[in-house]
Amino acid sequence: MSTKTLRAAFLASALVSLASGCQSTGSERQLAQFKAGPEQACYDRATQPYTFVVDAHAHFRPFGGEAVPYSELIRYFQPAGVLFVNVFGIGQMFSAQSGCQRFSLCPTGEIKPTIRNDVINGSNALLHPNSDLHLTLSMSFADLSEPQDVMQKMDLLDDEFGPAFTWMGEVNLVKQALFKHAHRATEPAHIADWAPFMARLRAPEDGRAPMPLSIHADIGSDQAPTQYLHLMENVLARYPDNPIVWVHMGLSREQTKMDPQQHIAILSRLLDAYPNLMLDISWRVLYEAYFRHAAIRAQYVAFFNRYPTRILTGSDFVAAKGYKLRDYRREVEINSRVNQYLSDEAFRHIALGQNYFDLMGLSYRAPEICQ
Ligand SMILES: [Zn+2]
Numbered sequence: 001m002s003t004k005t006l007r008a009a010f011l012a013s014a015l016v017s018l019a020s021g022c023q024s025t026g027s028e029r030q031l032a033q034f035k036a037g038p039e040q041a042c043y044d045r046a047t048q049p050y051t052f053v054v055d056a057h058a059h060f061r062p063f064g065g066e067a068v069p070y071s072e073l074i075r076y077f078q079p080a081g082v083l084f085v086n087v088f089g090i091g092q093m094f095s096a097q098s099g100c101q102r103f104s105l106c107p108t109g110e111i112k113p114t115i116r117n118d119v120i121n122g123s124n125a126l127l128h129p130n131s132d133l134h135l136t137l138s139m140s141f142a143d144l145s146e147p148q149d150v151m152q153k154m155d156l157l158d159d160e161f162g163p164a165f166t167w168m169g170e171v172n173l174v175k176q177a178l179f180k181h182a183h184r185a186t187e188p189a190h191i192a193d194w195a196p197f198m199a200r201l202r203a204p205e206d207g208r209a210p211m212p213l214s215i216h217a218d219i220g221s222d223q224a225p226t227q228y229l230h231l232m233e234n235v236l237a238r239y240p241d242n243p244i245v246w247v248h249m250g251l252s253r254e255q256t257k258m259d260p261q262q263h264i265a266i267l268s269r270l271l272d273a274y275p276n277l278m279l280d281i282s283w284r285v286l287y288e289a290y291f292r293h294a295a296i297r298a299q300y301v302a303f304f305n306r307y308p309t310r311i312l313t314g315s316d317f318v319a320a321k322g323y324k325l326r327d328y329r330r331e332v333e334i335n336s337r338v339n340q341y342l343s344d345e346a347f348r349h350i351a352l353g354q355n356y357f358d359l360m361g362l363s364y365r366a367p368e369i370c371q
Pocket of ligand 1: 057059170316
């Protein structure tokens with residue numbers, strides 16, 4: 001083909017995609033595609049990306065040290081096809097007293113929940129308003145073992161930033177990865193004391209929708225597969241009316257060999273018992289240890305197709321300084337691979353974000369899948 005014919009062919013195909021609303025890469029996704037109405041184009045899974053549009057699990061702040069500058073980080077999402085982002089701090093940082101910034105230098109340095117990240121994220125969001133993305137600011141400070149302090153800090157953030165924060169998490173109920181950093185599983189006695197802040201999350205002032213709570217709660221480990229399950233069950237039984245997101249479906253690097261049948265049976269039982277429970281399928285560990293294997297993946301895909309309205313997507317990207325757009329894109333792609341196998345209904349609800357819009361009471365709408 002001559003250059004001229006090539007150009008003509010390129011222009012023609014560009015016009016066709018414009019006319020049909022079809023897009024070949026994630027980078028072309030726009031918020032307008034998710035506006036309800038007669039104009040809304042259907043989504044063609046054969047030509048459009050399988051990557052998720054909602055990152056309900058993105059850490060804008062690292063455990064210690066510097067972060068990717070906010071103004072740079074918010075330019076990573078749209079090119080990766082992500083338009084809706086939960087702005088998490090991180091559930092714990094090296095304490096100021098520890099003098100630590102990096103895991104490699106502080107293998108046992110004390111890690112604690114902190115409000116520092118929330119203040120930084122809230123301030124950055126004010127400084128850099130953005131109309132190409134829908135950002136959900138999340139309070140990440142809550143120490144579930146010190147519940148008496150939570151309300152006061154919620155007040156502080158609301159006073160300072162107005163009703164800008166509409167989510168809470170990721171907070172740690174039990175995270176074995178941090179045991180060597182002085183974190184302990186939350187005592188059941190403390191869970192009872194969450195009542196005041198859980199009530200406020202359910203019914204925030206000034207008409208905000210109920211604020212979902214993303215909880216990290218390991219089910220157990222490869223040595224003791226259901227050792228900590230009772231903690232999450234305790235939370236769900238006590239607070240059945242709170243929207244709760246169980247991140248990573250309770251899995252972790254400490255539990256990479258759980259029997260999928262046993263895992264899915266536990267999750268199904270809890271999803272049936274607690275209609276406000278959602279699962280987040282973020283973190284590459286889920287891909288590496290589970291979804292990568294076809295026979296295991298098939299069981300999870302069947303499970304997601306059975307519960308298409310109960311699953312949220314995310315990357316679990318931690319924006320430590322030095323990470324680039326390509327690193328974020330890779331996390332999005334790996335965490336999205338399982339989407340390829342979902343039914344159309346599940347794909348629309350999960351990968352195209354309908355579950356997130358419903359949970360948050362947003363007026364966005366996931367496109368229908370083209371037939
Ligand atoms: Zn996380």
